[in-house]
Structures are given as C-alpha cells and as structure tokens.
Amino acid sequence: MNSLHAVSSEVPLVWYLILSAVLFCLGVLGFLIKRNLITVFMSIELMLNAVNLSFVTFAHQWHEVKGQIFVFFVMVVAAAEAAVGLAIIIAVFRARATLAVDRIDLMKL
Amino acid sequence: MHLVLFIIFAALCLTGAVNLLFQKQPISSALSLVVVMTSLAVLYLLLGAEFLAAAQVIVYAGAIMVLFTFVVMLLNAGREERTLGSRAYRTVGFPAVAAILAVIATSFIKLQGFGDARMDDHITSTADLSTVLFTKLLLPFEVTSVLILVAILGSVALARKGDAEGREPK
Numbered sequence: 001m002n003s004l005h006a007v008s009s010e011v012p013l014v015w016y017l018i019l020s021a022v023l024f025c026l027g028v029l030g031f032l033i034k035r036n037l038i039t040v041f042m043s044i045e046l047m048l049n050a051v052n053l054s055f056v057t058f059a060h061q062w063h064e065v066k067g068q069i070f071v072f073f074v075m076v077v078a079a080a081e082a083a084v085g086l087a088i089i090i091a092v093f094r095a096r097a098t099l100a101v102d103r104i105d106l107m108k109l
Numbered sequence: 110m111h112l113v114l115f116i117i118f119a120a121l122c123l124t125g126a127v128n129l130l131f132q133k134q135p136i137s138s139a140l141s142l143v144v145v146m147t148s149l150a151v152l153y154l155l156l157g158a159e160f161l162a163a164a165q166v167i168v169y170a171g172a173i174m175v176l177f178t179f180v181v182m183l184l185n186a187g188r189e190e191r192t193l194g195s196r197a198y199r200t201v202g203f204p205a206v207a208a209i210l211a212v213i214a215t216s217f218i219k220l221q222g223f224g225d226a227r228m229d230d231h232i233t234s235t236a237d238l239s240t241v242l243f244t245k246l247l248l249p250f251e252v253t254s255v256l257i258l259v260a261i262l263g264s265v266a267l268a269r270k271g272d273a274e275g276r277e278p279k
Contacts, residue, residue, distance in 0.1 A: 011111050
C-alpha cells in the first residue's frame with residue numbers, strides 16, 4: 001500500500017521532457033503538412049510552447065529560477081512575434097487574396 | 110495525485126496538438142491550440158511554476174490566441190485545401206521529424222540523476238522570480254520593453270493600408 005502510494009504520487013521528470021519532445025515534433029509536422037499560412041504560424045507557436053515546457057522542467061530539476069525567467073522572456077518575444085507575424089499575414093492577404101502557402105511563393109509582392 | 114493530473118493533462122495536450130494537425134478549418138486549429146496551451150499551464154503548475162502558469166493562460170491562451178482567432182475571422186479563412194505538396198518533403202521531411210524525435214527522446218531518457226516531481230515539491234513564488242528578474246536581469250527586462258515597442262510600430266506599419274509614403278489607396 002505504501003509503495004503503491006509512492007508510485008502514484010510522483011512522476012519522473014523525464015516524462016515531462018518526453019512530452020515536450022513529442023509536442024515539438026508535432027509542431028514540426030504541422031509546419032510541414034499544413035497548407036494555410038495561419039495554421040503554419042500556429043505550428044510555430046506550438047513548437048515554442050514545447051520548448052518552454054522543457055525549460056520549466058529543467059528549472060524544476062535544478063531549483064533554478066533563471067530557467068523560469070527565460071520562459072517569461074520567450075513568452076514576451078512570442079507575443080511580439082505573433083503581432084508582427086499576423087500583420088505580415090494581413091499584408092500578404094491584401095496583396096495576394098489567398099492564404100494558401102502554395103500560392104505565396106514569390107518574395108516580391 | 111500528481112501522476113493522475115499529469116496523465117490527464119498530458120493526454121489533453123497531445124490530443125489538442127494532433128487535432129491541430131488534422132482539422133481542416135483554421136478556427137478549429139486555433140481552438141485546439143488553446144486547449145494545448147491551457148493544459149500546459151496546468152503542467153507548469155504541477156512543476157511549481159505558479160507565475161508562469163498564470164502568464165501562460167493570460168498571455169498565450171488569452172492574448173495571442175485572441176489575436177489568432179481575430180485574424181482568422183478578419184481574413185475569413187475558410188477550409189484549407191489539401192495539396193500533395195512536393196515529393197521532397199515526404200521523402201525527407203517525415204523521416205527527418207522521426208529522426209529528431211528519436212534523437213531528442215533517447216538523449217532525454219539517457220539523462221542521469223533526473224529526479225521525480227511530487228505534489229509537495231517547492232513552489233517558485235512570484236516573489237522569488239521577481240527578485241532575480243528585477244535585480245540581476247533588469248537590463249534584459251528593460252530591453253524587452255523596447256522590443257515590444259518596435260513590434261507595435263512594426264505591426265501597425267505592416268498592417269496599415271496605403272503605401273510607404275502614407276498615401277491612402279485610391
């Protein structure tokens with residue numbers, strides 16, 4: 001009973017890292033298979049979140065506050081990136097009237 | 110208790126991420142990304158990062174995803190068309206993703222001396238976090254505010270109608 005309780009109350013931190021690796025790879029996969037500019041951008045956000053999870057896990061392992069502060073900075077930069085990226089998407093849509101990445105294949109607008 | 114919560118929210122996280130890939134409508138993808146981010150906030154809380162859990166809900170699930178859904182609705186993004194794409198990404202891309210996952214996962218599994226997470230672990234309070242942030246890391250913090258200012262100006266300049274000289278379109 002005691003050992004059962006011990007087993008059910010703790011989680012190896014490696015599981016969190018594996019979860020973050022799987023989420024990251026799902027993000028990469030989404031980046032490859034999605035054909036809409038906005039959902040491609042969402043896959044990038046998914047990858048950022050996966051890396052944040054491993055930062056928090058390492059911060060927990062080594063009792064280090066700086067790992068969490070790095071996640072805080074990643075969030076700030078992701079917010080700035082989302083604002084600029086979505087503005088670019090709006091500009092591209094205005095010029096091309098499409099969001100399909102197959103048809104946005106020229107740099108010159 | 111920790112194990113149960115971890116399994117529930119890790120499963121929610123993975124389901125949301127897979128659902129993001131398979132939804133055809135961009136708005137459904139956006140909503141499943143909200144699920145992923147909210148369950149990640151719970152996982153942060155399990156790891157004792159209470160401030161980050163709150164910031165994750167407010168910044169990611171709140172602000173950023175509202176921006177995404179706003180743009181999806183503004184541009185009236187409909188069903189995504191599926192094209193086969195190039196053969197290169199099927200022959201190179203998918204094996205490369207599998208290889209990345211294998212490399213990262215094996216290197217994580219081989220990590221020595223990694224501990225367990227329990228319910229009664231220490232919690233990094235917001236006071237601890239802000240003490241380090243506002244003493245040792247004050248300069249990066251201030252520089253980020255400049256970055257945000259630049260991002261605001263850039264997004265307004267990019268999304269505005271009209272040309273570079275500020276003339277209105279005819």
